[in-house]
Amino acid sequence: MVSTPPRTACDRSRDGTSRHDINESFTSTNTDESSDDDSEVQRAQETIEASYRCHPLLDDSTFRLNERSYEKLRQGLQVSGLLRYFDEEVRSDWNPETGKLTLRAATSCVHNVTNALLVDAIKKELDRVAEKHHDLRRDREKLGDGNCCSLSNAPTNRASSLHKSPDGQFYYDGVRGSPFIIEIAYSERKENLEAKICEYFRGIPSVCTILAIDIDYPTSQERLDRHHKRRATISLWTAERTDDNHTTVKCHRNEVFRQHRGRASPGQLAIPFKFFLPPGKRTNKPVQDEVLVFPYRSLAGMVKKAEDRQRLADRPSQHPPPKRLTLTFVDENDNVVKVDSGEPEAKRRRANPPPVRDSRKELSREPGRLTSNEGLVD
Numbered sequence: 466m467v468s469t470p471p472r473t474a475c476d477r478s479r480d481g482t483s484r485h486d487i488n489e490s491f492t493s494t495n496t497d498e499s500s501d502d503d504s505e506v507q508r509a510q511e512t513i514e515a516s517y518r519c520h521p522l523l524d525d526s527t528f529r530l531n532e533r534s535y536e537k538l539r540q541g542l543q544v545s546g547l548l549r550y551f552d553e554e555v556r557s558d559w560n561p562e563t564g565k566l567t568l569r570a571a572t573s574c575v576h577n578v579t580n581a582l583l584v585d586a587i588k589k590e591l592d593r594v595a596e597k598h599h600d601l602r603r604d605r606e607k608l609g610d611g612n613c614c615s616l617s618n619a620p621t622n623r624a625s626s627l628h629k630s631p632d633g634q635f636y637y638d639g640v641r642g643s644p645f646i647i648e649i650a651y652s653e654r655k656e657n658l659e660a661k662i663c664e665y666f667r668g669i670p671s672v673c674t675i676l677a678i679d680i681d682y683p684t685s686q687e688r689l690d691r692h693h694k695r696r697a698t699i700s701l702w703t704a705e706r707t708d709d710n711h712t713t714v715k716c717h718r719n720e721v722f723r724q725h726r727g728r729a730s731p732g733q734l735a736i737p738f739k740f741f742l743p744p745g746k747r748t749n750k751p752v753q754d755e756v757l758v759f760p761y762r763s764l765a766g767m768v769k770k771a772e773d774r775q776r777l778a779d780r781p782s783q784h785p786p787p788k789r790l791t792l793t794f795v796d797e798n799d800n801v802v803k804v805d806s807g808e809p810e811a812k813r814r815r816a817n818p819p820p821v822r823d824s825r826k827e828l829s830r831e832p833g834r835l836t837s838n839e840g841l842v843d
Contacts, residue, residue: 642672649680
C-alpha cells in the first residue's frame, strides 16, 4: 500500500487549493471525458452493427469523436469483422478538425430518384455539347459518374483525414478525386449547406464545383397526399484557388426552381462545360465555356417523378408475399441446381438429421487404396 505524503505549505496554492486537490480534480475530469468518449465509440459501433443487420438508419446520426476515439472505433470494427463493411458500404462523413462523424441515413425514393434523373440529364447534356464541339469529345470520354464513392484528402491515414460521401460526383480519368459534386438535401438550413460547402472546398482539393438541390421535407401525411407538391431550390457553387492559402468561393445560382403545389419557376440553370473539368485540364479556349442547359421545368419534373415513386413505396402492399417462398435455382439449360425452402439452416438440420454412419463403410484416407471397407471379411 502506497502512503500519501503529508501536505505542506508548499502544496497549497494562494486560493487555498492543494496540488492534490488539483490533481484529483484533473484525474476525475479526464476519467469523465474518457468515459464519454468510450460511450460515444460504443454508440457508433452499435449503430454500424445494427445497419449491418439490415436495420438501416432512418436519419443521419452524428457522433462526437476525437482522432483517438475514431481510431478506437475502427479497431473495434476490425475485431468484429465490420471494418471493410464500414469503409466500403456505409456512407459516412468524418471531419477530424470538428471531431464529427456522421453516418448518412438510408436515402428515400425522392432522394435517389431525383439524384439518378439529374445525373442522367447531366450525362445527356455533356454528350450534346461534346457532339456539337469536337474539341471537347476527348474530355467527355474521360468524364465518368462515380455516384456516392467516398472522397478523402489523405486515404492512407483515415483518422486524421477528412472523408466525405457525396450523393453524386463526376470524376476525370487519370486525375485523383472528383471536380464536380452533387448533393441532394431535405430542408437544409442555409448555415448547414454553407458549412457542407466549406468542408468540401477546404478539405478536398479536387472539388471545384458543387451542385446542390434542397427539397422541402414533408410530413408522413403530406407524403401520402398526391396533391402535395414540394418546394425545391437549386444552387451552384465553384471554388478557385488564387494561391496556396486562399480560395475564392462563388455562388453562381441559388433559386427556387419548383414552387409549392408543383409549379415550375420560369428560367433555367446553365453550367459551363469547364466546371466538370479539373483545374489542370481547363484552358482559355472559348469552347470550354459552352454551357449545359437545364430548364427549371425539367428539373421540377424530376422531383415530381421522384415524389410519385415515393408514394408507391409508402403505399401498403395489397398482395404481401407468402411467409415462406420456395426458390428453385436453375442453370442456363434449366437444370435444377438448388432448392431453397426458406427454412433456417439450424431448423433444417433438426428436421433432417444426418444418417448414422457405419464404421464398416468408412472411406479410406490413404491415397491409392480402396475407397471403402465394403466387402472385407471380418
